[in-house]
Amino acid sequence: MSALLEVRNIAKSYGAIQALQDVNLKILRGKITVLLGPSGSGKTTLLRILAGLEKPSHGSILCDGEDIAEDSDLLRQKATMVFQKSVFFNAAVYKNVAYGLKVKGYSNSQIKDSVRKALQTVRLEGFENRRTRNLSGGEQQRVSIARALILERELLLLDEPTVNIDPRNVSIIEATILRVNRNQKMTIVLATHNMFQAEALSERVAILLEGTVRQVGTNQQIFGTSNKHLASVTRLDNVFSGVSRINKTGTSVIKVSENLRIEASFRKSGEATIYIKPEDIIVSAHPFTSSARNVFQGSIIEVSDLGSVMKLRVNAEKKFLVQITKRSFTEMGLNVGSTVFLTFKASSVQHV
Numbered sequence: 001m002s003a004l005l006e007v008r009n010i011a012k013s014y015g016a017i018q019a020l021q022d023v024n025l026k027i028l029r030g031k032i033t034v035l036l037g038p039s040g041s042g043k044t045t046l047l048r049i050l051a052g053l054e055k056p057s058h059g060s061i062l063c064d065g066e067d068i069a070e071d072s073d074l075l076r077q078k079a080t081m082v083f084q085k086s087v088f089f090n091a092a093v094y095k096n097v098a099y100g101l102k103v104k105g106y107s108n109s110q111i112k113d114s115v116r117k118a119l120q121t122v123r124l125e126g127f128e129n130r131r132t133r134n135l136s137g138g139e140q141q142r143v144s145i146a147r148a149l150i151l152e153r154e155l156l157l158l159d160e161p162t163v164n165i166d167p168r169n170v171s172i173i174e175a176t177i178l179r180v181n182r183n184q185k186m187t188i189v190l191a192t193h194n195m196f197q198a199e200a201l202s203e204r205v206a207i208l209l210e211g212t213v214r215q216v217g218t219n220q221q222i223f224g225t226s227n228k229h230l231a232s233v234t235r236l237d238n239v240f241s242g243v244s245r246i247n248k249t250g251t252s253v254i255k256v257s258e259n260l261r262i263e264a265s266f267r268k269s270g271e272a273t274i275y276i277k278p279e280d281i282i283v284s285a286h287p288f289t290s291s292a293r294n295v296f297q298g299s300i301i302e303v304s305d306l307g308s309v310m311k312l313r314v315n316a317e318k319k320f321l322v323q324i325t326k327r328s329f330t331e332m333g334l335n336v337g338s339t340v341f342l343t344f345k346a347s348s349v350q351h352v
């Protein structure tokens with residue numbers, strides 16, 4: 001698989017702030033690469049460098065064996081970036097989407113045709129004459145994706161494209177990203193702090209922490225096995241600390257709060273930090289008999305709809321992040337405030 005771009009030893013500092021250091025990453029042609037990292041880890045900075053909007057303080061960007069890190073114009077011709085928050089002309093959708101081709105001197109009929117196709121791709125057929133600023137946040141984000149697609153660049157850079165957007169628009173945007181990649185073989189780099197989104201959209205994942213790529217791998221390599229870097233990304237999600245004691249059966253019990261003790265199959269005494277993958281936690285409306293050592297009652301405090309999967313935050317002495325299929329969620333009649341039971345095995349508790 002050939003690399004469209006290869007980032008080598010990139011560093012970027014803003015005065016005393018080191019936003020990126022020693023970043024190495026290949027952007028493979030035709031693939032969706034996800035930059036997954038918490039806020040402040042350097043995702044936007046790396047995208048801006050790839051877009052030619054920012055020059056690295058150090059390092060190279062190889063394209064067909066040539067270093068183009070200093071050639072912002074060339075990078076801008078290759079890539080287009082969709083920002084987390086877009087700025088629009090106070091005008092109709094048509095004018096906003098058409099602008100990029102207009103400055104390139106395309107004919108009106110060419111532009112009209114391209115705008116129609118781009119709006120079709122983002123499922124905004126017939127929105128040409130709507131005022132962009134009157135659209136919802138999610139619809140505006142779809143307009144900015146259309147505005148980027150119309151330029152037909154080789155590389156599409158998306159910076160947290162679904163933050164603060166309603167669930168219905170999130171599904172449409174995610175479906176659009178997958179469709180553009182599959183149908184047009186578009187190379188995409190998407191930055192997100194959302195592990196679920198990364199898992200759903202990525203072929204390759206680069207985990208960014210504190211300005212460095214800690215791990216790069218395929219979707220399967222990153223999400224298919226237990227992975228302590230992921231625990232750092234989710235950070236507060238399902239990461240608990242407490243004093244661990246080895247009990248008679250050789251497992252450990254970690255006291256993570258006054259009334260919450262979690263049993264783990266590893267052996268460790270003293271201070272321990274543990275992580276439980278959301279998908280390893282079974283959610284049920286009633287307690288059920290199982291050999292799993294950890295069963296906790298809690299109530300749902302937050303729900304987010306990720307299409308076929310729902311992400312729930314459950315308060316059970318500590319806050320847990322869990323996931324459940326939308327079908328089960330509906331069948332169980334769950335909502336914010338519902339009581340649920342969380343069940344997981346001692347072997348699902350990872351020591352980080």
Ligand code: ADP
Nearest residue numbers: 014017018019038039040041042043044045046
């Ligand atoms: P992310 O997109 O992952 O949240 P950013 O790339 O925005 O991370 O930021 C990485 C680090 O660089 C942060 O510490 C941020 O405060 C800093 N940073 C980003 N842009 C600038 C800037 N223009 N001036 C100063 N510091 C910046």
Ligand code: MG
Nearest residue numbers: 043044045159
């Ligand atoms: Mg950012």
